[in-house]
Amino acid sequence: MNQTYPYPSKRSLTYGRAMALASNPSAAAAGRKILEAGGNAVDASVAMAAAQVVAEPTSNGLGSDLFAIVAMNDVLYGYNGSGKSPAAISLAAMKEKNCEAMPEFGIEAAGVPGAVRAWANIHKKHGRLPFKDVLAPAIEYAEKGFVLSPTVARLWAMELEKRRANQGALYDGFWAQFSFEEKAPEAGDVITFPDMARTLKSIAEDGGESFYEGAIAEKIDAFMKAHGGFMRKEDLAAQKTLEVEPLSLSFEGAEVWELPPNGQGISVLMALEILKHKPTIPDDEKSAHVIAEAIKRAMTDVAKYVADPEFMSLSSEDLLNPEYLKKCSDAIGEKAEIVHYGNPLDRSTVYFCAGDNEGNMVSMIQSNYDGFGAGIVVPETGISLNNRLLNFTFEEGHDNCLAGSKRPYHTIIPGFLTKEGKPYGAFGVMGGFMQPQGHVQTLLQLLRYGRNPQAALDAPRFMWTGDKDLVVEEDYNEKAVEELIRRGHRVIRPPHDLDMGRGQYMLYDRKRKIYVGGTEKRCDGTIAVADSFLYKPFAGK
Template identity: 45%
Template sequence: MINFDAHSYPYTSQRTATYGKKGMVATSQSLAAQAGLDILKKGGNAIDAAIATAACLTVVEPTSNGIGGDAFALVWVKDKLYGLNASGRAPQAISIDAVKAQGNEKMPTYGWTPVTVPGAPSAWAELSERFGKLPLTEVLQPAIDYAENGFPLSPILAKYWNLAHEKYKKLFTGEEYKPWFDTFTLNGKAPQAGDMWKLPGHAATLRSIARTKAKSFYEGELADQIDAFSRKHGGFLRKEDLALHQAEWVEPIKANYRGYDVWEIPPNGQGLVALLALNIVEGYSFKEKDTVDTYHKSWEAMKLAFTDGLRYITQNDKMTVSIEDLLSKEYAAKRRELITDTALDPEPGEPARSGTVYLATADEEGNMVSFIQSNYMGFGSGIVIPGTGIAMQNRGHNFSLDPEHDNRLEAGKQTYHTIIPGFLTKDDKAVGPFGVMGGFMQPQGHMQVVMNMIDFNLNPQAALDAPRWQWKEGKVFELERSFPEHVALTLEQKGHDVRYAVGSGSFGRGQIIVRNEDGVLIGGTDHRTDGTVAVW
């Protein structure tokens, strides 16, 4: 297991890791984390706790996820890792020509056009059916209670809720957006930190999903309501699209990094990018974390990996190159040869042809879950189904309207997906779940926290607290304000276009749980969010 340095890097928040034995839930909202822990104490397992926490997050953090979003999970049960892809597909009626006929040269960000089939409810039902111990009605009850009785807004949640409202009241002028304002504002205002907020429509929807094991969402009355609102406002989504949806159990993909297996969900998720980058930097030996050499090589590796990901990642069976070829050590060596002492402009390689919430849970039985769920870009498309609290995602925005692009828009297709759960094992034993949410920051965050723990022996809390960097495009990197300035200045001399970012909102928000050889759970949660590690 990882040999954490007890005195390692007390970055920024100077918080210590959290320790426990019987159970642990780490996520971005304390109310949701506590709800998951309560389910553990009632006899549920880590899977039940993950579902309860995820459902609760749709209520207490609607700025980042919702019932109308997608989800992915990595689940460790009885010494085996399982992957679940619950991302939805494009409607059957949509096409590049149909979108261009609306006057679009690229996929729009808001409205009905970028809406794909939501997968989150199917993830909850599928996980519960296969691995849960408690009935879904009991597991979703904490979320229903918060939606029905109200919850107080935490500070960072209130900040992003208000920012969204300020933006949306300028952008959303059509009748189709009125339910968003009806649901998430009162008397023309968004709630503030400490305000109580209720979501009664949300409660009724969660109760229906729990009672029917999500069938009402895909085949019943909720599907009818989604269909009707889509038809009314010219959307492509239909009840038939919802009925065709099925969460899919998939084989996770991995890269071995210095003796540890780093696991991700296969494409259409972008976890492949993190593995490609780790494969490249594994060819180097890093003695210290905050050095120009460490950052330069890590940055160059990430640029090369991301360029490949943006070129090739789409629905798994529609990729033009194989995952095995991309993840081969030979291909990593070929990409590594491109790294010199100065910054490069990355281009995709040629291998051989063959708005988000994250949570981690663990229980005393040894089960562990890495779970991620999102509407994308905060509240998603801006479309809320009247009276239901269902905020629809806008994942279709990532499709390309270029008919020659691997990730081109097609009816019934899954798009390149940004949300990715991560998991670490060593010698076929679980080390634990990890994740960093936040759009295209996610694989970059995965790479950074894995290197922080494995290369530099940082405990989970320190690994999350460390200053982050983010590749934007070309030679441009954004840095958090806490990033060492003397290192940044020297990196500029190597040709990197270095820019300090205002605030930390774009650098992701993560959680980690690790189980040591004595069975003790060690957890960390990001200081960039309102997060908590609930422990038993």
């Protein structure tokens, strides 16, 4: 493993027999606690998922969706825990409300929550400890308090400011739960969520049955009816976690795995296939341009063609057509272009991962989409609903056009690596449409340039935001930035580092039976090591 650190770093590599990686220390501590209680990687990941809901509510909640790639006994499993749109919603129904696009906040933007059912389903198939024990750390945080970390405090203040205009009965629950005398809490504050604690206890006892088909579902239904929303208890009862076949691509000596649509992970594989034909080197002036153009082409096609698979006009195989992607590579010129989608036939999230002392690994991600999501909380439940329906288009005839009982195009994507068919690593870079761009840029660092996981995450990044616009971090190579401008890119400096992706990388050294981890410098990223000799004896379920 390359031990050099080519970029200014706040962190060193972390090694351990087992570990839990997350964007904040409370979640990582929950994962470690479960590992040390004899739990496996799935138990630890579900514990972190539940803890993130409490400790990082600015990015996810009980109303979230979830995706995961699980490696158990050297076999990969993919899970799609995204929720559908309510059956009653439609373009016509939205136009009756005088909406020409989906409102960013409010009752209309909320999709059916998928995360809670995914926790229960994935745990039932792969978990070792009792489900109630796995959720115990999150319940303790919600009931007795957790200490707020600095990045979440920053996000909290920004999110409340963005939602100041959201007032009235619909938003009362949100302000009651997430503001403290109309202000955001500060780093170091100890915070409790009593309503959330009660809901988490219910989920721990019955595996989410009340959430989807019982008393909690009734409360969500009543809240929606009271405020003119579309979601009903029947939509909740119909929610299913899909077991899906992950997609893969060989790249620079490893196999990169992403989940299939309705997620945007396929764009990572498309961009890497394009870059197979374009040699790049780190901190190089021309390479930055080539990488940006490859990402741009992949994401433009995916925005056009990716939707709920039942509604897609093209298949994953069509989008990964090597001949088409070679043409895309050949089409990259010397100047920045405004790219339109081709013909392949000719925004806020939490990512976390865990590895146990048996070599099992989980790559998991969940999100309310835009910060606190729709900005609404169901009374007495602590459930902050997502605003994932923002990812639908209102363009009639588009594969991703708004309709009832349909999964939207989805931004959240867990990643995974294998070598010679054996699980090698779990990774992810969270953050809306930055996610595939973060995957591509960190994978180039790791696989093509030979950087270690921490250096791959520390490397400065850019984000394509449309047309010829590139948001480029301040510490990006100065000559490369000058060259990007010369080639016609409009370079924009980010106002802060919170939108540039927040990632985790965990690789498995099979020979030594240890993990090597890197965590994000742009947030409160934490790696909690749980060595096997600390494990308590496991007595069985």
